[in-house]
Amino acid sequence: MEFLKDLWSFLRTRRKMWLLPVILLLLVFGALIVATSGSAIAPFIYTLF
Amino acid sequence: MPTAILGISAYYHDSAAAIIIDGEIVAAAHEERFSRIKHDSTFPANAIRYVLDDAGLEYGDLAAVSFYDKPYIKFERLLETYHAFAPLGLKSFLSAMPVWIKEKLFMKRMLKEKLSAFGDEKIPLLFPEHHLSHAASAFYPSPFNEAAILTIDGVGEWATTTIGLGKGNEISILSELHFPHSIGLLYSAFTYYAGFRVNSGEYKLMGLAPYGNPKSKQTAEFKEKIYNELVDVREDGSIILNMRYFSYATGLNMTNDKKWSKLFGIPPRSPESEITQDYMNMALAIQQITEEIVLKLASTVKELTRSDYLVMAGGVALNSVANGKLLRTGLFKDIWIQPAAGDAGGALGAAYLGWYLWQGKDRIVHGHRDKMKGAYLGPEFGEKEITPIIKKFNTNYEYIEDVQKLSHIAAQKIAEGNIVGWFQGRMEYGPRALGSRSILGDARNPDMQKKMNLKIKFREGFRPFAPSVLEEDIGKYFDLDRPSPYMLLVIPVNSNRLEPLPPDYHTLDLYKKLYHLRSDIPAVTHIDYSARIQSVNKETNPRYWTLINEFKKITGYGVIINTSFNVRGEPIVCTPEDAYRCFMRTEMDYLVMGNNLFPKSRQTQLVSDINWQEAFKLD
Numbered sequence: 228m229e230f231l232k233d234l235w236s237f238l239r240t241r242r243k244m245w246l247l248p249v250i251l252l253l254l255v256f257g258a259l260i261v262a263t264s265g266s267a268i269a270p271f272i273y274t275l276f
Numbered sequence: 277m278p279t280a281i282l283g284i285s286a287y288y289h290d291s292a293a294a295i296i297i298d299g300e301i302v303a304a305a306h307e308e309r310f311s312r313i314k315h316d317s318t319f320p321a322n323a324i325r326y327v328l329d330d331a332g333l334e335y336g337d338l339a340a341v342s343f344y345d346k347p348y349i350k351f352e353r354l355l356e357t358y359h360a361f362a363p364l365g366l367k368s369f370l371s372a373m374p375v376w377i378k379e380k381l382f383m384k385r386m387l388k389e390k391l392s393a394f395g396d397e398k399i400p401l402l403f404p405e406h407h408l409s410h411a412a413s414a415f416y417p418s419p420f421n422e423a424a425i426l427t428i429d430g431v432g433e434w435a436t437t438t439i440g441l442g443k444g445n446e447i448s449i450l451s452e453l454h455f456p457h458s459i460g461l462l463y464s465a466f467t468y469y470a471g472f473r474v475n476s477g478e479y480k481l482m483g484l485a486p487y488g489n490p491k492s493k494q495t496a497e498f499k500e501k502i503y504n505e506l507v508d509v510r511e512d513g514s515i516i517l518n519m520r521y522f523s524y525a526t527g528l529n530m531t532n533d534k535k536w537s538k539l540f541g542i543p544p545r546s547p548e549s550e551i552t553q554d555y556m557n558m559a560l561a562i563q564q565i566t567e568e569i570v571l572k573l574a575s576t577v578k579e580l581t582r583s584d585y586l587v588m589a590g591g592v593a594l595n596s597v598a599n600g601k602l603l604r605t606g607l608f609k610d611i612w613i614q615p616a617a618g619d620a621g622g623a624l625g626a627a628y629l630g631w632y633l634w635q636g637k638d639r640i641v642h643g644h645r646d647k648m649k650g651a652y653l654g655p656e657f658g659e660k661e662i663t664p665i666i667k668k669f670n671t672n673y674e675y676i677e678d679v680q681k682l683s684h685i686a687a688q689k690i691a692e693g694n695i696v697g698w699f700q701g702r703m704e705y706g707p708r709a710l711g712s713r714s715i716l717g718d719a720r721n722p723d724m725q726k727k728m729n730l731k732i733k734f735r736e737g738f739r740p741f742a743p744s745v746l747e748e749d750i751g752k753y754f755d756l757d758r759p760s761p762y763m764l765l766v767i768p769v770n771s772n773r774l775e776p777l778p779p780d781y782h783t784l785d786l787y788k789k790l791y792h793l794r795s796d797i798p799a800v801t802h803i804d805y806s807a808r809i810q811s812v813n814k815e816t817n818p819r820y821w822t823l824i825n826e827f828k829k830i831t832g833y834g835v836i837i838n839t840s841f842n843v844r845g846e847p848i849v850c851t852p853e854d855a856y857r858c859f860m861r862t863e864m865d866y867l868v869m870g871n872n873l874f875p876k877s878r879q880t881q882l883v884s885d886i887n888w889q890e891a892f893k894l895d
Contacts, residue, residue, distance in 0.1 A: 230382060237348040249355055257377025 279635065280333055282324065283627025284387075285344040285409075285619050287380065289315045289475050292620035293323035294653075294705075295331050296627045299637055301417065303330035304653040304705040306620050309850040314895055315476060316847075319390045320623075326655055328394065335395030342630040344622030345406035347383040349433035351376060353455060357525055365526030404629040406432025406622065407590070408447065410614075413625030414589035415442035416632060416639065417647040418612040424581035426573060429590035429618075430460035430475075437514070437573065437590075441581045445632040445639035450580050456525045457517050459569055460592050462507060465522060466562040468530040470555045471545030476895045481559050482597055483740050484551065486804035487789060488560025489782040494553075498561035501539055507565070513573030548894070551738070551786060563597065570598040574607050584609040589625070593617040593764070594707065596808050600766040615651040615762035616706035624705075650816035651762060652712055654703025657852050662870045665852040669860075672878035676871055679819060680826075686868050687826035690718050690836060694865035695732055697841055699855040700819050704848070708763045709840035710810055711744060711820030713848045713855070715864065717799065717837040719743055724799035724837060726791070731863040734889075735844040738786055741837045742808040743800035746824050749834035750811050753797065763810040763838075769794075769801050799837050810838060845892035861888050 238244050283294040286307075294304035303326065308314055310322030328335065354376065358369050379386060384401060391399070404412070410427040425440035425447065436458035439451040453459075464474045467481045488495055503509065508516040521539070524530050537543050542554045570592070577586060586608040593599065594617045603611050614621050631637050666673060676682040686696055698714045709715075715732060717724045729737050747759050756767045773795040781789065795801040802808075814821045828834040841849045843862060849855040852869055859867040859874065860882050867874040 230385065233384065234348070237352075241349070241352060243352055246352060246355055253373060253377050256373065257381075 279339045279631070280331060280337055281627045281630035282327065282338050282341045283344065283623040283625070283630070284320060284324070284341065285622040285626070286319050287317055287383075288619060289317045290618055290620040291317055291320040291323065292616070292623040292705075293320045293327045294624040294627045295327040295333075296624075296631055297331060299631050299639070301624065301647060301649065301653060303327040304616070304624055305655065305703065306705070306847070308847040309654065309703060312847055312854070312891075314845060314847050314892070319387075321390065321393065324394065330655070335391070335399070336397035338399050340400045340402050340630045340634060341387070341391060342402040342404060342626035342634075343383070343387060344404065344409040344619070344626040346403045346433055347380055349405070351381060353434050357456070361526045368526055368528055371528065402626070402630055402634055404626050404633070405435070407435040407438040407452070408449065408629065409622040409625035410589040410617075411438060411440050411442070411447050411449070411625065412628045412632070413616065413621040414587040414593075414612070414614045415440075415447055416628040417614070417624070418442075418585075418587045419641060419644050419646045420585040420587065420610075420612065421641045422583060423585040423587045423612070424577045424583035424608070426577050426586060426588050426593075427590040428459050428570070428573070428588075428592035430464060431455045431458055436460060439573070439577050439580060441583065442587065445637060447633075451576075453514050456519055456522070457515050459515060459566065460590070461522070461524060461530070462515070462517060463562060463566055463592065463595075465524070465530040466558065469533075469536060469544045470559055471547045471549060471551075473547075473895055474530060478591070479594065480736065480739065482563060482595055483802075484556055484559040484738060485563035485597070486560070486802055486806070487556040487738060487786055488563075489553065489557060490560060491782060492557055495557040495560050498540065498558050499565060502561060502565055505539055509565075509569055509572065511572065512576040513569055513571075515569060551736075553785075556786065566592070566595060567598045567601050570595070570602060571605060574602050574605070578607050586611045587613070589614040589617045589621055591618045596764045597766040597806070599764055600806070603765060604767075610758070612646060613762065613764045614706075615648060615704075615708065615710075615764065617764070618707065621706065648705075650813070651705050651708075651710055652702040652817065653705040654712075655850065656702040657870070659870055662852045662872060665856055666872070668853070669856055669882065670880065671856070671874055673872045673874045676873060679822060679871070682868065682871055682873065683819070683823040683826045684829075685873060686716075686823055686866065687830055689866050690716055690827055691830045693718060693721055693724075695724075695728060695863070697855060697859045697864045697867040697869075698820070698823070699841065699849070699852065699867065699869040701817070703850055706762065708810070709838065709848055710761070710763065711812060711817050711838060713841040713850075714744075714838045715841050716744075716823075717741075718831075719797040719800045719835050719837050720831065720833060722791075722793055722798045727863075728799075728837065728839060733839065733842075733844055734862070738790060740802040740808070741800055741839050742810060743797065743835045744810045744812050744820070744824060744838040746821065746828065746834035747811040747813045749828075750809065753835055754807060754809055756809060759811040759813065760809040761811055761813060761816065763808055766802075766806045766808045768806050769797065773797065774801075774805055797833070797835055800835070843892065845895045857882065857885060857888070861885065
């Protein structure tokens with residue numbers, strides 16, 4: 228719940244509401260990863276990740 | 277009740293923790309020193325445990341925990357970058373997203389979970405921006421009440437370069453350069469192309485640059501190609517990169533190798549392969565361009581702020597060659613650079629922001645000294661901790677109570693051509709060993725650079741060594757009129773100490789150039805007659821000062837070689853056990869740990885440690 232509150236506050240403060248559907252889709256995608264217990268290992272270059 | 281704030285940097289590279297109490301830095305350390313994994317990026321649990329213990333606090337005593345960047349804005353940058361470059365970057369996107377969706381997007385929760393191991397109390401969690409954390413780490417501990425601020429690194433959230441102004445307890449950000457246009461990433465791209473590791477080998481590229489031939493046609497052509505094709509440098513020092521040549525925004529490596537090969541006429545160098553003159557010239561070209569960019573930025577900073585003083589942080593602020601040139605322009609009366617200028621220093625900046633920005637406390641500057649305590653902010657080990665190691669390894673040693681006598685013996689050994697491990701006092705914060713965890717040698721000895729590189733550090737032979745010089749003697753050896761306590765300024769060696777170059781010098785190969793006798797302190801005189809200076813102050817590090825002073829009494833020279841106490845790929849030693857093991861793994865001749873002198877000739881080989889090299893990945 229705190230995450231959703233923070234996320235909403237972030238999107239409003241940064242005026243980036245267009246990111247909302249993207250993030251929601253990614254969260255569904257993430258839930259699938261968690262459900263299938265896939266590994267999440269950060270690639271080498273730090274700049275993006 | 278004192279107000280304590282814990283700063284953390286983690287999850288990208290160089291995790292660290294720092295604690296300040298009522299505005300004073302009490303302790304700070306890199307996680308890598310405890311975990312023994314170089315550039316460790318994991319949650320700094322060991323470093324946090326250490327800083328809390330050192331401060332004598334429990335987790336519940338903290339007023340706040342401050343994390344050094346804003347994860348959501350970083351995520352915003354990620355999404356917008358992928359959106360901008362789509363459909364390129366799909367592979368990178370698919371690699372990055374699971375990490376974010378599973379972990380980093382929930383950073384707050386993750387941090388709370390990790391911190392719960394230290395206590396159940398609900399402590400406010402702060403998230404200052406990455407470059408603001410760097411700016412705070414540069415300004416707040418500096419000796420200036422008002423100063424211009426310049427932070428340059430790879431990237432934080434969006435910013436890659438920031439210009440600001442610090443006044444009292446306030447920091448105002450005046451101008452920013454945004455991703456993907458980044459001076460740090462431009463330098464890292466060349467680091468990668470020259471066969472060194474990104475986020476680790478940048479200082480090797482800087483050390484390689486002086487081997488480039490400044491008079492060669494190839495160097496001039498490289499510079500021209502970089503300016504014409506790779507980077508558009510504007511008058512104010514801002515840059516626009518031609519992203520067709522760089523892969524980091526969409527791929528899993530730094531450069532578009534095909535395009536670079538075509539542009540420069542040389543392929544990316546394989547790590548550990550021979551370094552040819554082509555790569556030395558390339559290193560020189562990008563080093564010179566970086567310096568030109570930094571100088572232009574500094575002029576803009578001056579124009580925007582009209583300040584007499586400049587403070588710097590961010591990974592590029594570790595480019596001590598550029599720093600030295602900037603100082604010598606005289607644009608600013610003085611420059612102060614955060615010794616932990618890289619991401620580890622963000623922990624300190626974040627903690628400071630908790631105190632000055634969040635708590636709104638006043639900042640008062642006393643005298644001309646900074647607040648870093650010489651960067652000696654890490655753990656200290658006394659006889660109580662050293663004695664069990666003496667017993668564990670069944671060592672042969674001599675205990676010498678009198679520090680003056682101990683220093684004299686160590687200085688005598690150095691003067692005789694021996695290499696001495698020096699383990700004393702609190703460990704350094706930042707990437708440089710400053711006389712607490714150092715390996716020392718005689719700067720006058722022409723064979724010392726080769727010996728120390730190949731037999732002690734097990735690293736590339738071209739790598740230069742830095743001098744530690746008595747603060748009061750700087751001017752005798754170097755063209756510098758002020759202290760340089762953190763080894764962050766490269767300055768010319770005094771001309772009266774130099775030997776002339778042979779006429780065919782620039783046509784010689786790397787090692788012939790290297791072994792040409794350049795001055796009366798050849799081991800610390802780099803190939804371009806410069807040195808990365810550490811000045812040693814009698815009050816800040818009395819033991820180290822005494823050692824160098826004893827060396828001066830014996831030899832007439834108040835300067836020695838100082839390199840970090842580690843081997844290639846290993847974090848700098850932290851504990852007495854780390855130090856003794858490192859001592860036994862190399863051809864160091866003596867170890868001075870606390871008041872104990874260990875001669876190598878009287879030690880027994882550590883049988884259990886024969887395969888130690890497998891423990892450290894080459895950097």
